[in-house]
Amino acid sequence: MADECCAGGSNRMIVWCAGASNVGQMTHQLAVELAGEGQGRLFCLAGIAAHRSGFVRSAKDAEDMLVLDGCPVACAAKILEHVEAPVMNHFVVTEMGVEKAFGEELKREDIDQVKASIRAALAANENPGQ
C-alpha cells in the first residue's frame, strides 16, 4: 500500500473552451503546453457540459483550476457556472492582446505571449505580495 499514490501530480485542473475561432483554438494549444510544463492537468470540459457525474463532481471538488476562454462569450466559465462549480484562474485570450478571427493560423509569438502572461498571473496568485 503506497502512502502517496492518490496525491501525485498537479492538483490544478485545466479546462478550455476549444472554440472554433483562432482564440478558441489557441486555448487548446495553451492548455496542452501549460500542462506539459507542469502547470496543471488537462480535464474534459465536454464531460462537465454533458453533466457526467464524475466530471461534474471533479469540477466541484477541484482544489485549483485554470479556465481558458478564447473570447468574452466565456463558454468554459459558463459551463462551470452552470453546474455550480467554482471558476478559478479564469483567462480570456482576447483580453490578452489577441484579436478574434476565423480561419487564421495561430501565431507562435501570440501563443508565447499569452502563455507568459498566464504563467506570471498564476505565479502571482500562488505567491501574493511578492
Added chain:
Amino acid sequence: MEIKVLGPGCARCEQVEKLIREALKEEGLTADVSKVKDMKEIASHGVFGTPAVVVDGKVKSVGKIPTKDDIKKWLKK
C-alpha cells in the same frame, strides 16, 4: 446499494473505505462496498483524482476524504 471506492490503494483510499463501513454500521445499513484499483475502470468514471466514491453509479466525491456525515447523507438518499 452499491458503493465503489476508486483509487489505486493508498492510505487515503483505505481511510475512505473504513469511513464508509463505519457509516453503514452506525446507520444500520448494508451495501455492496468494493474497491476499484483498475485505472481503466477508474478513468471510465471521469474523475480528475482519487480517492473517489461512487454510490449507485453516481460520483459523490473526488480527490478527497469525505466526512462521515457526508457519507451518511449519501446513504440516506
